[in-house]
Amino acid sequence: MNRKWLTYALGIVAITAFLISLPFVLRSPYWVSILIILGIYTLLVASLRTITLIGVFSLGHVGFMLIGAYSSALLVMRTGLSFWAAFIIAGLVSAAVALLLSYPFLRVKGIYFAILTLLTAETFRLVAWNWKSLTGGNYGLINIPAPNPLTIPGLGIMQFESFNSYYYLTLTVVVLSLFLLYRLEHSKAGFIWRAIREADILTRCVGINIMKFKIINFVVACFFAGVAGALFAHFQRSLSVDYSSTFGTMMSIYLIVYLVVGGPERFAGPILGATVLIIASEFARPLQENQPILLGVITILIVLYMAQGIVGLPNRFQLWYERALKRINRNTTSKTSLGG
Amino acid sequence: MGISAQLVWQAIVNGFALGWIYVLMALGLMLIFSIMNIMQFAHGEVYMVAAYFAYFLSVTLGINLFGAIVICMAVMAGLGVFLERFLFRPVRGRYILAPIAISVGLTLILQSGTMGVFGLFWRSLPTLAAGSLSILGAALPKDRITAVVVSVILVLVLYLFLKRTKYGQAIIASAQDYEGATLQGISRNKMAGMVMAIGCALAAAGGILAGSLFQIIPTMGVLPMIKGLIIIVLGGIGSLLGVVIGGMLLGFVDGLAIVFLGPMWASLIPLIIVIVFILVRPQGLFGHE
Numbered sequence: 001m002n003r004k005w006l007t008y009a010l011g012i013v014a015i016t017a018f019l020i021s022l023p024f025v026l027r028s029p030y031w032v033s034i035l036i037i038l039g040i041y042t043l044l045v046a047s048l049r050t051i052t053l054i055g056v057f058s059l060g061h062v063g064f065m066l067i068g069a070y071s072s073a074l075l076v077m078r079t080g081l082s083f084w085a086a087f088i089i090a091g092l093v094s095a096a097v098a099l100l101l102s103y104p105f106l107r108v109k110g111i112y113f114a115i116l117t118l119l120t121a122e123t124f125r126l127v128a129w130n131w132k133s134l135t136g137g138n139y140g141l142i143n144i145p146a147p148n149p150l151t152i153p154g155l156g157i158m159q160f161e162s163f164n165s166y167y168y169l170t171l172t173v174v175v176l177s178l179f180l181l182y183r184l185e186h187s188k189a190g191f192i193w194r195a196i197r198e199a200d201i202l203t204r205c206v207g208i209n210i211m212k213f214k215i216i217n218f219v220v221a222c223f224f225a226g227v228a229g230a231l232f233a234h235f236q237r238s239l240s241v242d243y244s245s246t247f248g249t250m251m252s253i254y255l256i257v258y259l260v261v262g263g264p265e266r267f268a269g270p271i272l273g274a275t276v277l278i279i280a281s282e283f284a285r286p287l288q289e290n291q292p293i294l295l296g297v298i299t300i301l302i303v304l305y306m307a308q309g310i311v312g313l314p315n316r317f318q319l320w321y322e323r324a325l326k327r328i329n330r331n332t333t334s335k336t337s338l339g340g
Numbered sequence: 341m342g343i344s345a346q347l348v349w350q351a352i353v354n355g356f357a358l359g360w361i362y363v364l365m366a367l368g369l370m371l372i373f374s375i376m377n378i379m380q381f382a383h384g385e386v387y388m389v390a391a392y393f394a395y396f397l398s399v400t401l402g403i404n405l406f407g408a409i410v411i412c413m414a415v416m417a418g419l420g421v422f423l424e425r426f427l428f429r430p431v432r433g434r435y436i437l438a439p440i441a442i443s444v445g446l447t448l449i450l451q452s453g454t455m456g457v458f459g460l461f462w463r464s465l466p467t468l469a470a471g472s473l474s475i476l477g478a479a480l481p482k483d484r485i486t487a488v489v490v491s492v493i494l495v496l497v498l499y500l501f502l503k504r505t506k507y508g509q510a511i512i513a514s515a516q517d518y519e520g521a522t523l524q525g526i527s528r529n530k531m532a533g534m535v536m537a538i539g540c541a542l543a544a545a546g547g548i549l550a551g552s553l554f555q556i557i558p559t560m561g562v563l564p565m566i567k568g569l570i571i572i573v574l575g576g577i578g579s580l581l582g583v584v585i586g587g588m589l590l591g592f593v594d595g596l597a598i599v600f601l602g603p604m605w606a607s608l609i610p611l612i613i614v615i616v617f618i619l620v621r622p623q624g625l626f627g628h629e
Binding site for chain 2: 052057065101104105107108110111112114115116118120121122123126129130131185243244249250253256257261262264269289290291293295296297299300303304307
């Protein structure tokens with residue numbers, strides 16, 4: 001037991017050291033920027049997976065990311081609020097919108113919920129596109145300031161103009177958020193969420209207000225989507241909502257792809273899916289506009305042949321290994337029995 | 341007010357034509373959903389690929405557009421059967437996300453494949469009919485009329501097929517209760533292949549009609565797919581009449597709201613309508629639980 005704990009602690013220290021040292025190892029602003037985007041998408045996909053715990057899935061998570069991104073950017077630009085307050089408020093605004101929509105949305109199940117969220121994201125995008133006085137319309141928002149410098153005791157003042165320091169900011173926020181989501185999933189609320197997914201009527205019959213827990217789930221997930229949006233806005237320094245931008249329908253598609261390829265059943269799935277696919281598509285740059293074809297083929301193959309996604313690979317290897325072992329044992333025993 | 345009668349008239353005519361094209365999309369999506377229980381996310385891509393195929397047939401090979409519609413519908417029906425057999429059948433009965441992921445992968449492949457072949461430009465198909473009819477002093481463009489007539493004929497044929505033929509009744513039976521239908525000797529696999537063929541053929545017709553009224557681009561399929569899904573929510577699963585009325589409603593709202601309310605409120609209207617529907621009548625206009 002003690003030993004296992006030690007292994008865990010060592011593992012966490014090793015991963016932390018690896019993540020902190022990455023910018024120094026890579027020495028390339030380009031790759032650091034890819035890592036920042038990767039962190040933001042990981043948070044998005046992980047919070048998308050949280051919604052799947054109650055047995056529905058959202059095709060409109062980018063809509064709540066959009067609300068977070070624009071709230072944070074506009075608060076900082078129009079009211080001069082500090083980034084550190086604005087990015088939390090952005091999450092709260094996104095959560096508030098989710099709270100308003102949650103009651104009608106969560107009355108329906110399955111495909112209907114997916115259709116509604118898809119429509120919501122597209123509506124938010126079109127409203128942002130047409131509300132020219134607030135969002136700049138088709139010109140988009142430009143010159144979004146970087147986060148204000150932060151004084152860290154012992155380390156001095158930290159500026160966030162460079163990619164490296166923004167990487168550490170993203171890393172901190174994403175790791176903290178993932179930790180919170182993980183704790184929530186393993187709390188009593190998380191237990192009830194999964195109970196709703198497996199048997200909602202039964203859950204209601206034992207006296208649990210399932211609507212309340214569904215709403216909590218949706219609002220929490222949308223809060224983190226809003227935070228991810230705020231991180232995205234102040235990293236890109238500009239926002240636009242045209243069809244092919246980050247907030248278009250295609251982005252919802254990519255989020256689903258990351259989730260399914262990683263494996264929706266385990267917490268590590270979204271992290272692995274986003275990491276593997278984003279880095280793979282960076283290496284597939286020479287394919288240019290055919291890059292999405294590769295992603296599509298990977299997705300279809302994984303769904304057809306690896307139902308549990310990348311996360312399921314270790315289990316699969318173990319299964320093969322055990323089967324092979326059994327076969328060898330059987331062969332040897334049958335030989336010995338023949339010999340005897 | 342700066343709204344002229346001419347503008348309103350144009351909005352009504354456009355809304356009517358678009359409404360019928362959305363109905364074609366929604367009927368295909370609804371058939372596929374009620375038999376296979378999946379949301380065919382790539383349905384919009386079938387619509388788009390068909391429009392490009394028609395572009396190839398009519399502009400490059402010089403075939404008449406109506407001939408191209410028939411050829412495209414047949415080819416897309418074949419594509420539908422293929423997709424059902426090799427992509428959707430293996431994942432039936434699995435976790436709800438699996439078929440969605442398949443159709444999402446398909447969307448990526450078809451969309452960027454078309455982009456690779458034809459490029460990300462606007463292109464135009466030949467028009468369905470030139471000139472316009474004059475009714476009570478108002479101009480009625482002939483191409484809009486042709487599009488509506490073709491769509492109405494297709495919907496009527498589908499209605500007669502579902503109500504009057506053995507295979508149509510088998511599809512309805514399988515949609516209502518596939519276990520009971522299986523006991524009567526109706527193969528669910530065959531029905532699934534059939535609805536995919538019908539759905540893709542309808543989407544092909546819709547794509548070509550829309551492409552000829554407006555223009556074609558590899559990203560044109562996403563919006564009609566979303567509209568089709570909204571219509572299903574409005575009309576209720578399993579009701580042909582509900583889908584037709586839902587489609588008309590959405591077409592008119594899309595056409596008129598932008599004239600009267602401006603683009604910002606017009607983009608909010610569909611969401612508001614759907615939310616009101618879900619609160620008041622969750623099963624849709626003519627749907628049943």
